[in-house]
Amino acid sequence: MDHATLASMTTLRLGGPVANALRVSDPDDWAELVRTIADRQEGAPLTLGHGSNVIASDAGHEGTVVVMNTRGITAKRLDDTTVAVTVQAGRPLADLTSWAATEHLAGIECLAGIPGTVGAAPVQNAGAYGQQISDALDHLTAWDWDMGRLRTLPAQACRLRHRDSRFKNAPGRWTVLTATFHLTRSPAAPVTYRPLADELGVDLGARPSVAEVTAAVLANRHRRGLLLDPHGPDARQAGSVFLNPPVTAGQAARWSAAGCPVHTDSDRQLRASAGWLLEHVGYRPGSKIADGVHCSERRTLTLTARDGATSAGFTRALAELSAKVEATTGITLRPEPVLIGT
Numbered sequence: 001m002d003h004a005t006l007a008s009m010t011t012l013r014l015g016g017p018v019a020n021a022l023r024v025s026d027p028d029d030w031a032e033l034v035r036t037i038a039d040r041q042e043g044a045p046l047t048l049g050h051g052s053n054v055i056a057s058d059a060g061h062e063g064t065v066v067v068m069n070t071r072g073i074t075a076k077r078l079d080d081t082t083v084a085v086t087v088q089a090g091r092p093l094a095d096l097t098s099w100a101a102t103e104h105l106a107g108i109e110c111l112a113g114i115p116g117t118v119g120a121a122p123v124q125n126a127g128a129y130g131q132q133i134s135d136a137l138d139h140l141t142a143w144d145w146d147m148g149r150l151r152t153l154p155a156q157a158c159r160l161r162h163r164d165s166r167f168k169n170a171p172g173r174w175t176v177l178t179a180t181f182h183l184t185r186s187p188a189a190p191v192t193y194r195p196l197a198d199e200l201g202v203d204l205g206a207r208p209s210v211a212e213v214t215a216a217v218l219a220n221r222h223r224r225g226l227l228l229d230p231h232g233p234d235a236r237q238a239g240s241v242f243l244n245p246p247v248t249a250g251q252a253a254r255w256s257a258a259g260c261p262v263h264t265d266s267d268r269q270l271r272a273s274a275g276w277l278l279e280h281v282g283y284r285p286g287s288k289i290a291d292g293v294h295c296s297e298r299r300t301l302t303l304t305a306r307d308g309a310t311s312a313g314f315t316r317a318l319a320e321l322s323a324k325v326e327a328t329t330g331i332t333l334r335p336e337p338v339l340i341g342t
Contacts, residue, residue: 006056006341009048009067011115011228013236014311015056015341020064027070027088030177034143037064044145046340047175049090049117052228053124053238057341058311066175068119073099078182084138086180089119093126101214105183107136109213110196113221115228115239119176123167124336125160129217130192132266134160136181142167143175150177162265163243163336171338188213195220225285225298234296236305241318242274242333251331274333275301278321281328289317315339 006015022033022045037045045064048054070088073096078084083105087096097112110131114121121133122140137155144151159166167174187207191197197204199216208216221227229235247255247262252270256262260280261273278300287295292309296302305314322333 004065006051006060006065009065010051010054010056010238011236012051012055012238012305012309012311012314012337014058014305014309014314016058016060018061018065021067022064023067023069024090025069025071027072027177030143033066040064044172045175046172048340049120050092050115052115053120053337054340055238055311055314055337057339059342061341068117068175070177071095075103081184081186083183083185084180085183086178087118088178089117089176091118092116093118093121097214100183101211104185104210106186106188106210107181107183108133109188109210110193110217112214112217113227118179122158122160122176122179123165124163125165127163127266128221129196131189132160132162134158134266135189136183138180138182140179141177143177144173145175146173162267162269162271168338225296225302232297233294233306234298234302234304236309237296237302238337240274240301240336241303242278242301242322243336244271244274245277245331245333246270247272247331255329255331272331275299277325277329277331277333281324283321289320290314293317311341 004018004021006018007013024030024033042063045066046061047066049068068090070090072088074086076084093111093114093116096118097108100108110129111126114126114128122137125133139152139154141150141152188210190205190207191202192204196216199220200208202208246269252262255272260276263271265271283295283300285295285300286297290313292306293314294304294306296304303317318335325331325333
């Protein structure tokens, strides 16, 4: 990949030049790639899938960038209802959820429409509508750059928590190569998220078909501006720019009374709505935050890059938003996209 830039590898389309870029499409090429990097004696590469949850440095990256583009899916029946599905890391997560719906396999239907690859999903423990990767992940294989070998990690060893994992906390050490999920031939998991129940026209706890839930998730995400649109003013984005922040019981009571949605996450932590907090302090869809950086036209919590945007400016915009929320409410917002590059 000659003359590559991080901008060409990320959905924000920001970021400077890359010294070396290697695309992996065939899993059998992995061993040769490792040897190539070892010969350069430059340490672990920066690994990217679709670059949908990153802010890339304007200075680019001095080392090697590996772009995972492997795509295969294999399925193995374990019993009358359970199927082990092994997926190559470069497969888009949206493709996997579509395939699972076609096969009537439940366990990941609420993850439909989340951008990015299967290999990136465990890093963030991607989730939505009351479901997350950790609900279905059985194990994964990853290259451990510190130890220089392939490792198989059961889900428990991945330390998956709310939007967190051992991979996220050790950037550069791991490259996920495959992920294996245990999916079931059954109706979808019980609907636990009110907006999804309303979309489906069912009560909480109902179990529609996998295809029905997948379609409802996609429809709801589209209505809320949560699908990555390749065209229009909101095309250059990285999704939600802040995690819903943890709050104390006192903060939860205070801000819930003021109208802020508060929920309990999978780790039993109270969390407030980051989008509501941004709007509470005065930001709105379409608001200009900095040169080339705006809230999306449909959603305050998504920032978009436009003409004149830089990664540095985007990062400063996040700091400005967080500072205003903290000064007004005492609640700290933590950015969701990860900073990468030199």
